[in-house]
Amino acid sequence: MTESFGEPVLSLRAINKSFGAVHVLKDVGLDAWPGRVTALVGDNGAGKSTFVKGIAGIYSFDSGEYRFDGQSVHVSSPKQSAALGIEVVYQDLALCDNLDVVQNMFLGREIKRGITLDEVTMERRAEETLAGLSVRTLKSVRMKVSSLSGGQRQTVAIAKAVLWNSKLVILDEPTAALGVAQTEQVLQLVRRLADNGLAVILISHNMNDVLRVSDSVCALYLGRTAAQIPAASTTSTQIVELITTGRSGDVGLPADVAKEATT
Numbered sequence: 001m002t003e004s005f006g007e008p009v010l011s012l013r014a015i016n017k018s019f020g021a022v023h024v025l026k027d028v029g030l031d032a033w034p035g036r037v038t039a040l041v042g043d044n045g046a047g048k049s050t051f052v053k054g055i056a057g058i059y060s061f062d063s064g065e066y067r068f069d070g071q072s073v074h075v076s077s078p079k080q081s082a083a084l085g086i087e088v089v090y091q092d093l094a095l096c097d098n099l100d101v102v103q104n105m106f107l108g109r110e111i112k113r114g115i116t117l118d119e120v121t122m123e124r125r126a127e128e129t130l131a132g133l134s135v136r137t138l139k140s141v142r143m144k145v146s147s148l149s150g151g152q153r154q155t156v157a158i159a160k161a162v163l164w165n166s167k168l169v170i171l172d173e174p175t176a177a178l179g180v181a182q183t184e185q186v187l188q189l190v191r192r193l194a195d196n197g198l199a200v201i202l203i204s205h206n207m208n209d210v211l212r213v214s215d216s217v218c219a220l221y222l223g224r225t226a227a228q229i230p231a232a233s234t235t236s237t238q239i240v241e242l243i244t245t246g247r248s249g250d251v252g253l254p255a256d257v258a259k260e261a262t263t
């Protein structure tokens with residue numbers, strides 16, 4: 001694991017998860033640091049979604065060590081992960097088209113004054129959050145989400161995630177459905193999240209994106225951690241090698257992974 005980034009806010013070791021007889025995660029580990037983007041990469045079926053759903057408490061891990069903010073924790077519901085400060089932005093974004101940006105950002109967590117909604121405060125906080133992320137592409141926070149572009153929707157979903165004093169934001173393929181210019185905007189936003197002090201985990205299949213914005217890369221191969229390495233000391237060829245074979249010529253791997261990769 002990468003030592004030079006200081007204390008990780010999230011540290012997972014020897015995580016296992018099975019569905020019936022299917023052993024999906026096998027002694028998986030990962031660290032994520034405040035102010036850093038950690039890319040989680042792996043081929044289809046490598047276990048990324050299962051791992052993230054376990055971090056978010058949608059699934060409970062069967063065994064392993066889950067540490068957050070230096071404490072050993074047990075997370076078995078999304079409510080518990082949210083209480084720790086973990087937010088996940090899933091690919092489908094879960095935004096309501098018929099609601100505006102403010103309504104979406106506060107959906108289910110509306111601010112009230114007495115029995116009425118405090119629209120002024122919610123609007124101000126939505127604007128402050130977007131401004132804090134240097135988002136200038138939205139004309140008004142009162143625009144309906146149905147009228148936004150794919151990149152703007154992704155921006156709203158990310159801003160919604162950071163509105164709640166989150167410490168760790170997990171982004172599931174945030175640029176998958178975007179064109180070149182919108183991908184650029186979202187990647188800049190991902191970097192700014194980390195520059196604002198958040199820990200970010202970025203799931204991506206795009207090696208260019210990964211190397212552009214990440215500080216650390218954790219590669220899963222057949223449900224195991226092939227390696228977690230600093231992005232600065234790796235190349236896209238090495239990452240592709242880790243994803244497709246579980247090994248890379250220049251990266252030392254746990255013996256069991258190396259053995260599995262050759263059999």
Ligand SMILES: Nc1ncnc2c1ncn2[C@@H]1O[C@H](COP(=O)(O)OP(=O)(O)OP(=O)(O)O)[C@@H](O)[C@H]1O
Pocket residue numbers: 019022024042043044045046047048049050051
């Ligand atoms: N609920 C489940 N029951 C049984 N097997 C499951 C379940 N969820 C996932 N799996 C299996 O676990 C493995 C890992 O799946 P997972 O979705 O975590 O991979 P992934 O790396 O996110 O893939 P992708 O990039 O395609 O989303 C797959 O073989 C999948 O079939």
